[in-house]
Amino acid sequence: MQVFTCPVCNGPYYLRKDTRVRVRCPHCGSILDTDWRSIKVVERGVTPFPPPGSKTPLGAVGGAVLGLAIGGPVGAILGLILGGLAGVVAENPLEAEEV
Numbered sequence: 001m002q003v004f005t006c007p008v009c010n011g012p013y014y015l016r017k018d019t020r021v022r023v024r025c026p027h028c029g030s031i032l033d034t035d036w037r038s039i040k041v042v043e044r045g046v047t048p049f050p051p052p053g054s055k056t057p058l059g060a061v062g063g064a065v066l067g068l069a070i071g072g073p074v075g076a077i078l079g080l081i082l083g084g085l086a087g088v089v090a091e092n093p094l095e096a097e098e099v
Contacts, residue, residue, distance in 0.1 A: 003093045004034055008044055011052035012093035023096035027052050031099055052091060059087025 003014045011027030020035045022042065029045035050058055063083020067075035 002036065004039060004096075006030060006032065007039055007041055009047045009052055011048075012091070013096040014093045015096055017098075022099050024099050026094035026096055032096075034096075055090045056084055056087035059090065060084035 001014050001016055002018070003012055005012055006025040006027060008030040009025065009028035011025060013023070013026055015021060015023065015034060018036070020033065022031060022033050024031055025045060028047050030041060031043040031045075033040040033042055060080050060083045063079035063081070063086070064076045065079070066083075067077070067079020069075075071078070
């Protein structure tokens with residue numbers, strides 16, 4: 001298994017095959033020729049909102065705001081931690097489908 005980063009949206013994806021393969025990015029839908037050394041964009045997709053690299057900070061800020069509204073300063077700290085952890089989990093590489 002090898003993890004790659006999409007050049008269009010910067011989203012991580014992984015492949016189970018070791019050979020050159022044409023795949024669709026699970027984040028933005030771009031079609032990519034993926035090899036062990038290079039990635040070529042065949043067809044550009046649409047970058048999702050929020051972009052894949054921003055889920056951790058957005059989760060942390062969202063958790064802090066929600067925690068502050070519900071539990072005050074202690075809730076804000078717990079929400080910051082839990083929201084950040086949820087964002088990290090959301091940024092795990094997804095498996096790309098072969099096209």
